[in-house]
Amino acid sequence: MPTKIDAQKWYERNSKRIGVPVDLIRQNYREEFEGEKDIGEPLEIPDKMEVFYKYTYGQQSRFFREIRENQKLYGARCKKCGKVFCPPRAGCPHCFEDTEWLPLEGTGTLVTYTIVYFSNSVFARKVPFVCGYVKLDGTDFLILQSIYMDDVEKARPGMRVKVCYQEERDGRITDIYFTPVDE
């Protein structure tokens, strides 16, 4: 006689394999092991795809280090047309000319925004929040960022904002955020 598999051990093995708590595995597969299933019914199996990185910022490295170490925001100015990019880029896509670093004031204007009420697994606990495109003073393009506001419904295009720095900075773009400026 073939031996029956132990459901509890299956929950535990798969919990470990995909890094999901065993009670959540049990909850979502209880029917498979504790209900009546025909041998040919569709069978669902837990899985995940995962890759680790130690990635490089390349020519944008200084931008992130200035934020993390000095709480300074930098743009990149094209040496030919003078347009200023933030997010920065090493070369201008219009002129194919190098850019140079330029310190920014960190103030700007909200051009357009949305209030996110439903987000993905990573952000599900943070909603609602405002994110929008900000035109930083002294730059020619826009940057997408979170705008921290007590009342999210007060967000409006044209609103003045300023950059703020997280207390714990990781070298990621989330080290900065914007808040409204009272004017």
Add this chain to the structure above:
Amino acid sequence: MRRVAIIGAATTKFKSRWLDRTYYELAYDVTKEVLADAGIGKDRIDSCVYGMYNDLFARQYQPDLFAHDYIGMAPRPAVRVNTGGATGGSAIRMGMAEVASGMSDVTLVLGVEKCNDCFNYEAGITTPEVLKSINYTADMTYEFPTGRTAASVFALAVIAHQEKYGGLPTREQMAKVSVKNHRNAVKNPVAQSPKLLTVEDVINARMISYPFGFYDNCLYTEGAAAVILASEDVARKLCPKPIWITGVGAALDWAFLGNRPNLYEFHSSREAAVRAYKMAGITNPRREIDLAELHDAFTGTEIMAYEDCLFCEPGEGGKLIDQEVVEPWGDLPVNLSGGLIGCGHAVGATGIMQTVEVVMHLRGEAGERQVKEARRGLVQSIGGIANAWTVVLILEKEV
């Protein structure tokens, strides 16, 4: 360039979950259907183009390899296309290039997508994990970490449009698009979400990303769609009702939205439409097109698409829904299939499903949804961050 005809067209049922099919099994089903529709055997196929968007949905890199195997197309040449939501339109464009260039006489273009194998164990539902898989298409350094979703990015564009044009489109205009597309889906047997809603139902639904509520969003869908393209010689021999692709236009805009000249119009959509009209010899799209399938990922963006397809002046898209021009009884019906909101958005298959819809109308085989005297139709496929990609196709029947 050789003329290219559509000689076969098929769509599987669009639904939230095909629990009893894998993606390559769906590819198999739709291949069988499209060959039957064209009345040919697989031996007539010279090459294949696959429209498949998300490897994370499929839990598989290069899923086209296995679809190609499953439908028995070895050793024919094949290529996979992925331009996000525009994948279906782009796949048809690439298939068209195969045939128009003379490299192939008959090309199978097949789109398939299965998103709801993604699963969030904590919430016990699929959606947050589906959204996460989609979000990996945002720039990983600057934009993914902000938590924006596809809905947010299109919302940003609609808010910019409202700011530019005095609050247009209005909440009511957007809600009417949702009501129309859900209602159109009622007459489409393959649609995922046939519903009779009121404007109030749409406005009162829970908020997803301001100004979009639950019913302003398209659906997550699993399904497949396919067309068979043929050269004029072959089409005339094999097909009693060939539908000709007389125009195609494509464009890819700046992907960091901050680099675009403005956010209140979709430049790629405008560019693609202009190119397609030029090729098809269309000078007055509002009068010369009998029906359109537009990429209504969100209600507000369908209204922006009326403008970007030059059906009206910039800023005036909302009037077309107010004046019922785009309703099934209007003179330019839009999304009779139900579109992405009513029929569903099986990403890689969507643009092909919408092409199949137009083909059925032009053949006079659209059943209850049939547009009277449909001679020429338009399909718009968009994809990537806030309409980065657009493909516009013009389809015509023999006159």
